[in-house]
Amino acid sequence: MSSHKVVQAMYTDDDVLMDAVKTVKEAHYHIEEVFTPFPVHGLDKLMGLAPTRLAICAFLYGLVGLSVATVMMNFIMIEDWPQNIGGKPSFSYLENMPSFVPIMFELTVFFAAHLMVITFYMRSKLWPFKKAENPDVRTTDDHFLMEVSAGDNVDAVKALLEGTGAVEINVTEKH
Template sequence: MSNKVVHAIYNDDDILLDAVKKTRAAHHHIEEVYTPFPVHGLDKAMGLAPTRLAICAFLYGITGFTIYANLLNYIMIVDWPQDIGGKPSFAFYQNLPAFVPVMFEGTVFFAAHLMVITFFLRSKLWPFKQAENPDVRTTDDHFLMEVGVHGNEEELVSFFKNTGAVEVKVIEK
């Protein structure tokens, strides 16, 4: 099995988007696309599934809300009830209006911090990880599409030149 990939380099995001659509229509497998900035519609053109991070954010928010509601109940009602400003501390529902800002902030805190951790783990980005950028120009002004070679190499190179690539290279991975 060949470990070769084609690096097709483009200098315009619209040309890249059209090339991705043509590549998918020709049933070539796109390994990765490297861009210097987010390209609107690229994920849909590549056929990537929608992210499920929003579901995680909701679950993390519910977790934070539950933890903070139970924490407030234990601290302010069960463990050490105090008469603050003449408000009774006999039941959670009687003090609920005072607890709402704290529970809201706890919800946001949990959702935000756990989302960042989830994103880093899901993206395999951890401290001291080496960059996986195949061409330094993709951090400045060029776009790179990486496609696995399965079949005729010369035919694939000419296909990408016809899609508007300014440079096409075959790389052994």
């Protein structure tokens, strides 16, 4: 497995971090990752990250839930065990659909929510007992860390990051 040098710059303010990301992107260096203790609005666009497609997944998962609810209620209440409840005979699904709307809604939300959590964990590669990848524990409290791929230009990247207001700069090997 090959390794390469990464320069890690630590910041104490999110506005300084945003300016530093702009500076690094303008200098055409590749930002490996940015670790923040809270979401920084606009950082994803500034880094040039593609928009997420999780909303499309949520819609599709909701459709799966709606389909399961429809098939389940039709089978249970119409075909397998029809009952005359309160003088309302169960001859067809469409005649009884208004009473099925709450179940359809609940299963749509249930499927979308649960499958979205599973999709998020799989997409983020968050498996049970996975070792944390956070390079500095201070980024979970009040610091921001930007990792910039240095290649052979370690000194140039360090000089660039020193001018961006970084409070600490480290060079590490990343595998």
